[in-house]
Amino acid sequence: MRRTYSIKSVVITLIIINVVIFLLTEYAKIPLPRRLIASLSEKGSLTLAGAFGRYGIVITIFSLFPILIRQYGWVWQVFTYMFLHGSFIHVFFNMYALLLFGRPLEQRWGKSRFLMFYLFTGVGAGIVTLIWHLFGNPYIPTIGASGAIFGIVLAFGLEFPDALLLLFFLIPVRARYAAFIFGGIELLMIATGSMRGIGHFTHLAGLLFGYIYYVWRIKGRYSVQAPGRRIKARIKAVRTRRREILPERSRERALLQAEQVKLKIERNEALSQDDENFLEKLRQSYNIHVREMCSPDEFNPRASDCVKCASLLACLYRYVLDIQ
Numbered sequence: 001m002r003r004t005y006s007i008k009s010v011v012i013t014l015i016i017i018n019v020v021i022f023l024l025t026e027y028a029k030i031p032l033p034r035r036l037i038a039s040l041s042e043k044g045s046l047t048l049a050g051a052f053g054r055y056g057i058v059i060t061i062f063s064l065f066p067i068l069i070r071q072y073g074w075v076w077q078v079f080t081y082m083f084l085h086g087s088f089i090h091v092f093f094n095m096y097a098l099l100l101f102g103r104p105l106e107q108r109w110g111k112s113r114f115l116m117f118y119l120f121t122g123v124g125a126g127i128v129t130l131i132w133h134l135f136g137n138p139y140i141p142t143i144g145a146s147g148a149i150f151g152i153v154l155a156f157g158l159e160f161p162d163a164l165l166l167l168f169f170l171i172p173v174r175a176r177y178a179a180f181i182f183g184g185i186e187l188l189m190i191a192t193g194s195m196r197g198i199g200h201f202t203h204l205a206g207l208l209f210g211y212i213y214y215v216w217r218i219k220g221r222y223s224v225q226a227p228g229r230r231i232k233a234r235i236k237a238v239r240t241r242r243r244e245i246l247p248e249r250s251r252e253r254a255l256l257q258a259e260q261v262k263l264k265i266e267r268n269e270a271l272s273q274d275d276e277n278f279l280e281k282l283r284q285s286y287n288i289h290v291r292e293m294c295s296p297d298e299f300n301p302r303a304s305d306c307v308k309c310a311s312l313l314a315c316l317y318r319y320v321l322d323i324q
Contacts, residue, residue, distance in 0.1 A: 008276065010111045011102040014118065015095045018145060021083050022091045030057045047071060051141075059084065059141055064126050066138035078126035079119075084143035094145045101149075101156040107321055108159060109218065110283055117213050121151030124209030129202045147202045151210025154179040158214055160323075183207050251312065255301055258282075258316040265320065282317035289314035296323070 040049035047067055051060040064081035068074050085091035106114040125147025161176035261275050289311040299315045300306050
């Protein structure tokens with residue numbers, strides 16, 4: 001799937017935030033007042049004083065530190081730990097995976113739905129990691145976006161199962177199998193105690209919460225709605241379908257703009273606000289008609305049957321973004 005690179009993208013914004021925070025924590029060290037350590041020690045807060053002395057201010061306050069959450073109630077750490085990374089390699093591979101797998105998902109789901117998936121998966125993985133370490137070693141801080149990234153890899157495999165990936169940059173494998181392979185590796189690492197210092201359990205929790213959110217909110221297989229909400233949703237869908245019955249001139253304009261946007265994406269050119277709004281309209285139609293569309297091979301943007309079809313805008317979305 002071809003991708004665009006825009007500052008308006010949630011994926012790009014997340015990457016910028018993570019990289020900026022890494023650079024600030026890596027190169028703009030916050031000095032640790034000795035009086036603070038001495039004061040904490042005198043007051044009996046030896047755990048906090050030791051954490052400040054060993055890990056510094058930023059890691060102590062914003063990493064997922066189970067013993068500090070238990071003692072001081074720093075619950076925000078199950079969220080903030082996602083934006084900290086320990087090395088250049090750590091942040092590079094997490095952000096590379098976020099760009100590679102996250103951008104196609106954002107284009108298909110929309111910005112808000114992707115962001116909610118990312119945060120739900122990362123925070124869920126953080127909560128499970130917290131519980132796991134509270135019964136294990138609560139003095140180990142956890143940092144990194146890997147929990148959310150593993151959830152994104154799983155979702156990519158579910159949405160684009162036939163996409164071909166190069167596992168470890170060498171082994172070709174279908175996306176549908178990637179999450180199982182990574183999950184199996186993590187289980188093996190936990191069972192053998194290999195590669196200590198890596199949050200294997202956080203990665204597995206990311207896969208679990210990614211799947212939970214995917215079937216709950218993305219596909220809606222287990223969503224429960226009140227009768228009133230179901231009726232409103234059906235009325236909205238009917239109205240949307242009626243609005244999509246476009247006159248011939250509007251259909252021609254939609255076809256022309258779709259060709260222009262597709263060409264911009266292929267050339268990696270920035271999309272205008274009008275292009276972004278047009279894509280959002282196509283995406284909404286795609287979400288409504290995705291189950292009734294013909295196969296991509298059967299769609300021809302100039303064929304009379306396709307131009308008159310009620311799913312035209314949905315098919316144009318798939319056509320523009322080259323979704324298989």
